[in-house]
Each structure stands twice: as C-alpha cells, then as structure tokens.
Amino acid sequence: MHEMGIVMQIIEIATASIPAEMTGVRIGRVNLKIGKLSAVVPESLRFCFEIAAKETPLAGAELFIEEVPVKARCRTCRTEWTITGPAFNCTACNSGDIDILSGRELDIVSLEVAD
Numbered sequence: 794m795h796e797m798g799i800v801m802q803i804i805e806i807a808t809a810s811i812p813a814e815m816t817g818v819r820i821g822r823v824n825l826k827i828g829k830l831s832a833v834v835p836e837s838l839r840f841c842f843e844i845a846a847k848e849t850p851l852a853g854a855e856l857f858i859e860e861v862p863v864k865a866r867c868r869t870c871r872t873e874w875t876i877t878g879p880a881f882n883c884t885a886c887n888s889g890d891i892d893i894l895s896g897r898e899l900d901i902v903s904l905e906v907a908d
Contacts, residue, residue, distance in 0.1 A: 796837040821907030828896040863896030
C-alpha cells in the first residue's frame with residue numbers, strides 16, 4: 794500500500810510548513826489535488842492519513858481530495874477531451890498520438906489551521 798508512504802510525506806511537508814514561532818498550532822484541513830492516473834486510491838489515502846496523523850499537528854484534520862480528471866490533446870487534430878475509459882485515442886480522429894494534459898497530479902494545494 795503505497796498510500797502510507799504518500800501520507801507520511803504529506804505529514805512531513807505539512808508539519809515543516811508550520812512556522813517555528815507558531816507553537817501549538819494544529820492543522821484542521823489538508824487540501825489535495827490527485828489525478829485519476831496517479832494510482833492513488835482516495836479511500837486508502839484517507840484511512841492511512843487518519844492512522845499516521847495521530848500525535849502530530851495534523852491529528853483529527855480533514856483530508857479533502859479534489860480528484861483531477863484525465864484530459865488529453867490530440868497531436869494530430871488538436872482536439873482536447875476528458876478521457877473517461879480505458880481507450881486513449883482521440884475522440885475526433887481516432888489517433889493515438891496524444892498528450893496527457895492532466896490527471897497525474899499529486900499536489901498539496903493548501904493547509905488550513907484549526908480554530
């Protein structure tokens with residue numbers, strides 16, 4: 794389960810982002826963008842986060858995940874579309890010569906301090 798490794802990195806980055814002079818600060822929410830091609834299972838990530846965040850400044854924090862769809866552009870006809878199935882061919886000309894524009898993201902967008 795590689796989600797645990799990802800969660801450990803999220804916790805490390807979030808904890809390091811808290812300024813040293815802000816003692817006792819707790820993170821209330823972690824906002825992520827995760828692409829559909831990132832091979833991350835959101836439910837597994839949430840499960841691992843809940844376990845790994847205990848006894849850290851992120852204990853009890855909400856993990857908000859925005860799933861980013863897979864978008865592509867055909868190099869042949871320049872059509873852009875959202876890929877929803879297993880076929881990675883252009884919807885206009887059926888070319889397989891495409892660029893993936895989004896869907897591989899795994900980003901911490903922001904952290905929100907708890908009240």
